[in-house]
Amino acid sequence: MDLRDTPDEELFRSGLRAWLGENRPAPAADVAEEEAEEAAEEEAHRDAERRNWSRRLYDAGYSGLTWPTEHGGGGRPSGYEAILFDELARAGAPQHLGVIGLGMVGPTIIAVGTEPQKASRLERILSADEIWCQGFSEPEAGSDLSAVTTSARLEGSHFVVNGQKVWSSYAHIADWCLLLARSDPASERHAGLTCLLVEMTSPGIEVRPLRQLTGEAEFNEIFFSGVEVPVENVLGEVGNGWEVAMTTLLHERGTLGFSLAAGLGVTMRRLIELAGDRGATPVQRDAIAREWVELEALRYTAYRHLSTPESGVPGPEGSLLKLQWSEANQRITKLALELLGPDAQLLEGNAPYGGYWQHLQLRSRGNTIEAGTSEILRNILAERVLGLPRSR
Amino acid sequence: MDFSSTPEQEELRAGARGYLADHPQPSWAELAALGWTGVSVPEADGGAGLGFLEEAVLFEEMGRALTHAPYWSTVAVVLPALPADLRAEVARGEASWTLATGPLVTDLDSATRVAYVGGDSIWELVGADREVLQTNDMTRPLGVVSGGEAGRRLSGSEVLPRLRTRSLTALSLEACGVGARALELAVDHAGQRLQFGKPIGTYQAVAHPLATTLLALDLGRSLALFAAWCIATDDPRAAIAAAAAKSHCAEAAVAACERSIQVHGGIGFTWEHVLHRLYKRALGIQSWEASSERLRAEIAEHLLGRGI
Numbered sequence: 101m102d103l104r105d106t107p108d109e110e111l112f113r114s115g116l117r118a119w120l121g122e123n124r125p126a127p128a129a130d131v132a133e134e135e136a137e138e139a140a141e142e143e144a145h146r147d148a149e150r151r152n153w154s155r156r157l158y159d160a161g162y163s164g165l166t167w168p169t170e171h172g173g174g175g176r177p178s179g180y181e182a183i184l185f186d187e188l189a190r191a192g193a194p195q196h197l198g199v200i201g202l203g204m205v206g207p208t209i210i211a212v213g214t215e216p217q218k219a220s221r222l223e224r225i226l227s228a229d230e231i232w233c234q235g236f237s238e239p240e241a242g243s244d245l246s247a248v249t250t251s252a253r254l255e256g257s258h259f260v261v262n263g264q265k266v267w268s269s270y271a272h273i274a275d276w277c278l279l280l281a282r283s284d285p286a287s288e289r290h291a292g293l294t295c296l297l298v299e300m301t302s303p304g305i306e307v308r309p310l311r312q313l314t315g316e317a318e319f320n321e322i323f324f325s326g327v328e329v330p331v332e333n334v335l336g337e338v339g340n341g342w343e344v345a346m347t348t349l350l351h352e353r354g355t356l357g358f359s360l361a362a363g364l365g366v367t368m369r370r371l372i373e374l375a376g377d378r379g380a381t382p383v384q385r386d387a388i389a390r391e392w393v394e395l396e397a398l399r400y401t402a403y404r405h406l407s408t409p410e411s412g413v414p415g416p417e418g419s420l421l422k423l424q425w426s427e428a429n430q431r432i433t434k435l436a437l438e439l440l441g442p443d444a445q446l447l448e449g450n451a452p453y454g455g456y457w458q459h460l461q462l463r464s465r466g467n468t469i470e471a472g473t474s475e476i477l478r479n480i481l482a483e484r485v486l487g488l489p490r491s492r
Numbered sequence: 493m494d495f496s497s498t499p500e501q502e503e504l505r506a507g508a509r510g511y512l513a514d515h516p517q518p519s520w521a522e523l524a525a526l527g528w529t530g531v532s533v534p535e536a537d538g539g540a541g542l543g544f545l546e547e548a549v550l551f552e553e554m555g556r557a558l559t560h561a562p563y564w565s566t567v568a569v570v571l572p573a574l575p576a577d578l579r580a581e582v583a584r585g586e587a588s589w590t591l592a593t594g595p596l597v598t599d600l601d602s603a604t605r606v607a608y609v610g611g612d613s614i615w616e617l618v619g620a621d622r623e624v625l626q627t628n629d630m631t632r633p634l635g636v637v638s639g640g641e642a643g644r645r646l647s648g649s650e651v652l653p654r655l656r657t658r659s660l661t662a663l664s665l666e667a668c669g670v671g672a673r674a675l676e677l678a679v680d681h682a683g684q685r686l687q688f689g690k691p692i693g694t695y696q697a698v699a700h701p702l703a704t705t706l707l708a709l710d711l712g713r714s715l716a717l718f719a720a721w722c723i724a725t726d727d728p729r730a731a732i733a734a735a736a737a738k739s740h741c742a743e744a745a746v747a748a749c750e751r752s753i754q755v756h757g758g759i760g761f762t763w764e765h766v767l768h769r770l771y772k773r774a775l776g777i778q779s780w781e782a783s784s785e786r787l788r789a790e791i792a793e794h795l796l797g798r799g800i
């Protein structure tokens with residue numbers, strides 16, 4: 101047990117910190133200050149800037165730190181990724197835009213992809229030349245993902261895809277989609293599913309933004325009508341899509357731990373500043389201290405689970421980190437609203453701190469739904485970590 | 493950041509768990525023979541020359557086993573205040589200690605010697621009368637001392653904050669052990685007990701609170717191990733880390749026991765079942781040294797400065 105940076109980690113951290121000092125992009129303007137009609141244009145501009153930033157991270161060697169070197173990654177242990185997230189958060193710099201590609205799709209391609217898939221996709225994920233989205237959830241397949249009905253019918257050298265996906269982040273800017281579809285129409289539930297790599301410019305794809313309760317549109321619906329996907333774009337085996345999707349989701353929850361903890365650390369620092377500005381009652385001080393303790397616990401737990409023998413695929417313990425983070429984020433942001441009092445209702449130019457807390461608090465309600473609801477995560481912990489009998 | 497244990501620590505844990513499962517109430521001499529009373533005592537003084545991370549393993553395991561011995565009082569609290577020759581006595585199993593810092597004193601039924609704080613020093617208290625009181629947690633009884641006089645001066649009182657940090661951390665580790673065992677019992681029961689034709693663990697009303705318990709205990713274990721590491725390496729964050737750990741772990745252990753009693757149903761409410769003893773130890777840990785609320789007030793002061 102040694103909770104200090106190793107000499108090499110220290111070197112990496114100081115190099116990264118110096119690089120961020122020189123290269124960190126100017127902080128984005130506060131959302132609340134923008135006129136509504138300009139918002140869409142602003143957003144496109146921000147996405148382009150984030151692609152540039154991601155490219156610079158890549159050029160400097162900070163993209164795909166934990167990926168194997170033969171696939172263009174840094175070949176480093178996950179601890180380095182934790183340092184990267186820490187330092188990005190500390191510098192107020194955004195993360196790489198391709199979170200889905202880097203954290204989920206890429207590792208899955210490395211695990212089960214064909215050589216041509218690896219050769220053509222991986223480098224472009226690292227460099228942010230390709231941004232990825234995920235086509236998993238459907239209107240009738242949320243927590244019960246095995247109920248997907250989007251069909252992939254084999255016709256010669258192509259699969260023809262028809263159906264609808266929903267709650268897909270980044271789909272409006274994505275170049276590629278990792279799609280889970282039913283390739284065997286006679287199949288039910290987990291059998292007969294196939295994962296496909298789908299180019300978003302393919303004819304027959306329509307992306308519609310979903311306006312969420314914060315007023316923004318981070319997520320999208322994706323409609324597929326007669327979309328042709330070459331058979332060489334099957335990821336893993338035909339009919340083995342469920343296993344491939346589960347590998348992806350474990351990566352989603354497992355590798356996210358550090359990034360979530362780093363982000364929550366920033367929120368906590370701002371909460372402490374807020375309490376300094378506005379004052380806090382003894383009960384509020386107690387609540388702030390409690391959240392600080394829980395955040396410390398989240399950080400160390402992310403590291404602790406890292407130290408357990410690595411199988412390459414994150415274990416179900418990742419569910420624990422995501423569960424804790426999402427509920428902590430809801431509590432912390434609600435606490436901030438309480439400290440703000442009636443000012444918490446004010447929007448736009450009148451909103452204190454540029455509307456940071458109001459936005460974050462509303463956004464946090466999605467945290468316990470996206471990437472596995474808290475109910476599903478508790479099922480996973482109960483069944484796969486505690487070993488309780490299955491509930492379904 | 494590497495949280496993994498050394499193979500020696502793993503071996504110590506497996507050995508301790510196995511031994512305590514068969515002998516949950518070892519005598520002080522037996523603990524000494526196992527080498528546990530001298531874990532951090534230098535080899536020159538008859539100890540193992542190891543550190544707090546190894547002691548941490550034993551605190552956790554003794555919490556799990558509900559060991560009734562003055563181990564926490566002696567090793568976590570008094571040991572760093574003892575001169576070398578007295579530490580050697582502890583390592584040899586010839587003496588055990590408790591520290592009187594307030595009206596209630598722990599382990600007066602078993603500790604052979606009592607230390608107390610007087611002026612700017614910690615002294616041995618000699619010739620005092622002891623009264624052991626009836627307590628909720630029978631595995632760490634409280635009592636009072638009266639009369640007696642100052643014996644040997646053990647150390648300056650400047651070690652007290654360090655002793656408190658060790659005490660809080662050791663209690664956190666004990667809480668981890670208590671909570672983990674309560675959860676294991678609940679999981680076993682929920683997997684076996686049939687109602688409405690199914691194991692009750694298949695019902696999410698039973699399973700989900702157990703997942704929440706797992707989460708709280710797992711987070712607590714990280715806090716306790718971090719605090720233990722800070723102590724072992726003289727890290728300046730040790731005091732606040734210990735406060736954080738104890739504030740969380742004591743609550744998590746109490747909640748784990750309460751959840752486990754509920755999951756067990758009627759059997760969990762009986763005197764025969766071990767659960768009430770785990771529960772009372774958890775409540776004892778919560779009450780001792782500083783409550784979670786009090787520790788959070790200290791943490792708030794650390795984060796926000798003094799309140800109004």
